[in-house]
Amino acid sequence: MCGRRCWSTRRTLGPRPWRGRAGGRLPGRRVQGGxxxxxxxxxxxxRCWTELLGAPGQEGAGYPCRPARGSHGPQVGGLWDSLxxxxxxxxxxxxxPSTKTYFPHFDLHxxxxxxxxxxxxxxxxxxxxxxxxxxxxxxxSELSNLHAYNLRVDPVNFKLLSHCFQVVLGVHLGREYTxxxxxxxxxxxxxxxxxxxxxxx
Amino acid sequence: MVHWTAEEKQLITSxxxxxxxxxxxxxxxxRLLIVYPWTQRFFSTFGNLSSPTxxxxxxxxxxxxxxxxxxxxxxxxxxxxxxxxxAKLSELHCNKLHVDPENFRLLGDILLIVLATRFxxxxxxxxxxxxxxxxxxxxxxLAHQYH
Numbered sequence: 001m002c003g004r005r006c007w008s009t010r011r012t013l014g015p016r017p018w019r020g021r022a023g024g025r026l027p028g029r030r031v032q033g034g035x036x037x038x039x040x041x042x043x044x045x046x047r048c049w050t051e052l053l054g055a056p057g058q059e060g061a062g063y064p065c066r067p068a069r070g071s072h073g074p075q076v077g078g079l080w081d082s083l084x085x086x087x088x089x090x091x092x093x094x095x096x097p098s099t100k101t102y103f104p105h106f107d108l109h110x111x112x113x114x115x116x117x118x119x120x121x122x123x124x125x126x127x128x129x130x131x132x133x134x135x136x137x138x139x140x141s142e143l144s145n146l147h148a149y150n151l152r153v154d155p156v157n158f159k160l161l162s163h164c165f166q167v168v169l170g171v172h173l174g175r176e177y178t179x180x181x182x183x184x185x186x187x188x189x190x191x192x193x194x195x196x197x198x199x200x201x
Numbered sequence: 202m203v204h205w206t207a208e209e210k211q212l213i214t215s216x217x218x219x220x221x222x223x224x225x226x227x228x229x230x231x232r233l234l235i236v237y238p239w240t241q242r243f244f245s246t247f248g249n250l251s252s253p254t255x256x257x258x259x260x261x262x263x264x265x266x267x268x269x270x271x272x273x274x275x276x277x278x279x280x281x282x283x284x285x286x287x288a289k290l291s292e293l294h295c296n297k298l299h300v301d302p303e304n305f306r307l308l309g310d311i312l313l314i315v316l317a318t319r320f321x322x323x324x325x326x327x328x329x330x331x332x333x334x335x336x337x338x339x340x341x342x343l344a345h346q347y348h
Contacts, residue, residue, distance in 0.1 A: 087326075090326060091326040091329065094326035094327060094329070094330050095326060095329050095330045095333050096333075163310055163313075164329075166314055167313060167314055167317045168317075170314045170315075170317030170318040170324075171317045171318075171321050171322065171324055172321075173318070174318050174319075174321055175318060177314075177318050179231065179232050179235040179236065179253050179256075179257065180235075180253055182232060182235070182236055182314065183235055183236045183253075186236050
């Protein structure tokens with residue numbers, strides 16, 4: 001008899017719970033559907049990969065570790081910090097020049113200190129979001145207010161930033177940015193974008 | 202007609218020369234079906250699409266991905282006339298296949314992510330900008346005959 005297998009870990013699962021006439025729920029018992037299991041696995045992968053990437057400012061963290069310029073040891077903060085410090089905002093401004101309209105007060109030259117600082121803030125906020133996946137609205141509430149009432153960034157730009165973030169992940173992780181990790185990050189970034197825009201109207 | 206700078210043309214054609222069309226095309230289509238599962242609606246005859254592993258190993262997905270990316274190569278070879286190049290394909294996608302043009306944009310973005318994973322540091326911001334422009338021009342050309 002062909003057993004059921006978990007699609008990502010290939011572990012053999014038990015028999016499917018009896019659905020009965022209730023159409024899916026046994027009285028007094030919650031049955032986890034396939035969507036819930038997939039969601040849980042995606043969130044686990046997101047947390048796992050974000051730990052590997054290392055949270056901003058976390059000493060010794062990061063995979064793969066790259067030596068900082070002029071030093072001989074692993075870069076403090078690892079890949080996460082390198083994402084924020086140079087590549088993400090610069091890439092977004094280059095690929096989507098319209099995003100620069102929100103930064104008329106910035107020095108937008110290559111590797112400007114303002115861009116690096118802002119990149120660190122953005123990626124730091126994303127790091128907070130990953131650590132509070134089950135409560136994004138509360139975690140990002142102040143940022144949501146800021147974007148709705150002060151900055152009023154058109155929400156389409158969140159998609160542009162999300163796409164550049166994923167390209168940067170692809171550049172740094174290569175083949176390890178598997179489809180499974182890809183879908184987890186895509187869902188996560190879409191959820192963050194939705195929270196940032198939820199108070200717009 | 203879209204204007205391409207000499208640098209954009211060079212970035213596009215030089216990277217295209219290194220692309221393994223079968224592998225990249227297959228992976229791009231597989232990722233589309235995995236990351237945006239609703240796109241599977243167009244591929245009901247493709248067999249087992251029940252999991253990422255099944256999708257990545259599906260020979261029909263691989264073959265069709267190769268076909269799609271080969272067609273993308275037509276745009277690279279005809280940068281100055283992409284709209285005419287895709288006129289018939291646009292009619293096909295509208296009249297026969299009934300594909301929402303949003304899917305062209307999704308696949309374009311996925312293709313860029315696949316290129317990023319393959320080419321890493323070579324996929325510089327300038328390179329991504331040129332390819333992003335190409336992907337959006339191709340998507341626009343494929344949607345052009347819609348009515």
